[in-house]
Amino acid sequence: MYSDYHIHSTFSPDGKSTMEEMILRAIDLNLKEICFTDHVDYDIKYMNHFVVDYKKYFDSLNYYIEKYKDKIKYELLKPPWNKYYQ
Secondary structure (H helix, E strand, O other): OOOEEEOOOOOOOOOOOHHHHHHHHHHOOOOOOEEEEOOOOOOOOOOEEEHHHHHHHHHHHHHHHHHHEEEEEEEEOOOOOOOOOO
């Protein structure tokens, strides 16, 4: 079983593909599970202009989990501070 537990979408400053693009590519590669590890490093000079819309991030994540639930599984962290995660 192949999986990828470290992928960054455009919600990270170093991400180049949208969540959906990455999910579709993972499905094409026959991956069984993926885990988005999007991040912002606030202490790095070039990232001081990057702002994450956390509500949009988790709304998107929840939407794609539901949309592709029969095609791929997601490994998710459920942090207690995240009021947007279902």
